[in-house]
Amino acid sequence: MANDSFDANPLALFKQNNPHCEIITDEKAIIIEKPWGTDDARLVFDASMYEQFNDLNSIMLHPQFDAVIHLDKNEIEFIFAFLSPDEEPSKSYLDRKFEVHLSGATFECSYAEPSERLFFIAQAIRRKPSDRGIVVVPQLKAFRDFQRLDSLPKGISSYFENKVPRSFFVSTELQISEIDLVSTCRHINFLTKYYDRRSPFIEIRDKDTEELDSVPRPKRYFEADFPPSLAISPIDDVILKLIEVSAHSAPRYAFLYLYQVIEYSAFYFVDDKAKRSLRNFLRDPSLINCDDNKIGQLMSILTELQCNDDVKMKRVIEYHCNPEILWQEIEHDKDFFATKCTFNGGFECPALIASDTTSASWAAMWMPKLYDHLTKTRNCLVHARERRQDKVILPTINNNNKIARYMPLIRRLAEQLAICTAPNTFHPTFKD
Secondary structure, rough: OHHHOOHOOOOOOHOOOOOEEEEEEOOOEEEEOOOOOOOOOOEEEHHHHHHHHHHHHHOOEEEEEHHHEEOOOOOEEEEEEEEOOOOHHHHHHHHOOEEEEOEEEEEEEEEEEHHHHHHHHHHHHHEOOOOOOOOOOOHHHHHHHHHHHHOOOOOHHHHHOOEEEEEEEEEEEHHHHHHHHHOOOOOOOOHHHHHOOOOOOOHHHHHHHHHOOOOOOOOOOOOOOOOOOOOOOOOHHHHHHHHHHOOOOHHHHHHHHHHHHHHHHHHHHOOOOHHHHHHHHOOOOOOOOOOOHHHHHHHHHHHOOOOOOOHHHHHHHHOOHHHHHHHHHHHHHHHHHHOOOOOOOOOOOOOOOOOOOOOOEEEEEEEHHHHHHHHHHHHHHHOOOOOOOEEEOOOHHHHHHHHHHHHHHHHHHHHHHHHOOOOOOOOOOOOO
16 A cells, blocks of 8 residues: 655655656655656656665656756756767767857756766656657657666667767756746757757647647537438649648648638639629620720629639638538537637637527628638737737647647538539540
8 A cells, every 4th residue: 555654755855846746655666657747657666776766856857848957956957869979960969068148147058978867767767558649758768778788689779789878968057946948948949950950959848738628529420421422523633632731730730721721712712793793794785885884894893803812711601611511510619619719829719609609690690700710810820920919829739739629610611612612524634
């Protein structure tokens, strides 16, 4: 049975420095759950290694970095890799040292042999199954195996031949608690990549990883079942490719690809009213006289045809998309669409619907509200500052999770445009 008071809790200071961790102690082992903030790893130490636990009381494991922070040395050790001293690009930075001067502070940066603490921690690493899709400190497996080469199969142990272990160290005279670590590491990343395109970089995880809500699965069918027979006119290749690529892209990019389907469809869209007006005008027997009235009518029709992009995009959506089908996607995640969505970066997207919206009320108000909603989101994804406000949607995991909630809706909209804007005739290309 677990006993939190075992041996006066030898990791009390470690727990104080790492409140995100869970510590389980008994007479045989001390287990640290979520050492880097996620549930895919744990550290398991033999209780007989008591003398070395004091080293653990001097470290911090930051959930945003694959690193060990040595509090007693004001030094961050980023876990790196095993490098070949005679091969590029590692040959060039294997023992690189440099200084970074930032906001009045000096940071000493260097690639060097890993610390004994890191090897001690590597011995204790244990992987766990997880649904998070995030793997912390994947490098530690190699550092663990390196310490037991004699027990490894030859195929695995041969990996370490002619290689040396390296960590990346950042040290400063400042107290670690006084430093904005994320900002500092971003500046170091910027500088190292600016002066060496093949330089490694410090991976920074999003701090909101553990706070993300799970994205609900999209609605599977919008009809009762899968139809037994299907027919379709050939879809424009550009539209087809945009939809295809979006299916394999991160939510941020997928949203932009699908929005491009709207833009592309609108570019070639001419509504029936404008076409009918032009057709009737050209059929007028008196057109041959070309009097001023006729020219005025023609100019009016052409102006109608050349309406601005926003108008054309609204019209192509309204003309070709079925609000009842779109409503099924909204209703499937109704709580999300009925709530204001606040993104990292400050952009606040108002609720698309009210909590009591029905299919009938949606059909009466869906346009141009849906278009405006998607367009504001798109602008804040693309621009450093949205034209009408000073807010953005930053490229964070938390924001990607929220954008993913829009994907079933904008995908269904783009797919309807793809189907309904397809030409009625197909002219095959014959090849020898």
